[in-house]
Amino acid sequence: MKKIIVILAMMIANFAIEAQVKTPQASPKSTLSQVVGLTNVEIVYSRPSAKGRDVFNNLVPFGKLWRTGANENTTISFSDDVIVDGKKLPKGKYALYTNPRADNWEIIFYSDTNNWGNPETWDETKVALKTTAKSEHSEKFVESLTIAINNLDNNFAHLEISWEKTLVAIKFEVPTQKTAMASIDKALAGPTAGDYYSSAQYLLQSNGDLTKGLTYIDKALELSKDKPFYYYRLKSLIQAKQGDKKGAIETAKLSLAGAEAAKNQDYVKMNKDSIADWSKN
Known part of the structure; x- marks a missing residue:
């Protein structure tokens, strides 16, 4: 009986597909x-x-x-x-x-x-x-x-x-x-903090030149008025990967303070975990 039902269902489905008329x-x-x-x-x-x-x-x-x-x-x-x-x-x-x-x-x-x-x-x-x-x-x-x-x-x-x-x-x-002049002004003004941050992030994730990556994230922090906690987080990761655990901990503390102020619990946890891990050595 089940086999008959399955066969009927397949026949109906095939008929429905074949019945679709295009005009x-x-x-x-x-x-x-x-x-x-x-x-x-x-x-x-x-x-x-x-x-x-x-x-x-x-x-x-x-x-x-x-x-x-x-x-x-x-x-x-x-x-x-x-x-x-x-x-x-x-x-x-x-x-x-x-x-x-x-x-x-x-x-x-x-x-x-x-x-x-x-x-x-x-x-x-x-x-x-x-x-x-x-x-x-x-x-x-x-x-x-x-x-x-x-x-x-x-x-x-x-x-x-x-x-x-x-x-x-x-x-x-x-x-x-107006659009062209805004584009020209932006280009002539040079890279933004976001441009430097993205470049540093790429170098970290791609196992690139970390010395250059550290230079980029420092430039991003220099150009940024707000100095976002995730900028500091990226810098701490670069420092840790370079072997500078002491510097990474100090930077992570800055990121932690910013994350706590922003009530970003994900970054609070990441920074606390990293500080604990880097403090072991």
Whole structure:
């Protein structure tokens, strides 16, 4: 009987696998990734097609909120804060809603991206930014909804929505100069405390040059205002591995005091255990 049940279960499972039918989506999903200056922009949307239908003011009514695509939310994300119509749009991911009209469109960046189409209840507090853009007539017919990033410049680009013979473009500005200068200033300022700490940690873990590792962790402590307890912990481990147990104990005591102040029980235990172990010799 058990054998029959197992066989039936296998037959049902095989039937379920074979019964999975794959067909093309009516509105295929598309992902666009574009770097504008130094800012990463990504758009994810589903692309409906006209298929002989009148699109605007028919399939997509004028004066009504539109998901700007099909199926789940059309989303756009920015890796940096950007400027749209003179207003700041914080970096992050947004649902892109529009309100098409004959002469201009309302463009809405909505912070809730987990809706299938339009939200059941519109929440104005979730509107991160709202602006308008001119609706332009295009001689070129676009069969499938297309959202693109065009007219690229180091400091700006245009978010373009085109379908049928309608084109809407929204300019957004990116903080390329600010980001580039921050990168230049950081590089010219030299390595940070974290850079020296990571380098020392690598040399310890890879059985590298411990003398150089000790120099790096001392530099990290010198550059760090807070002098974290885990910096001292790393230094004590390097000292102990070099054979300087006395120096390792003194450094471990500093790490222990910092760990106790921070209430980090893991480091408290590690330091106490190490101090006890190194004190035996």
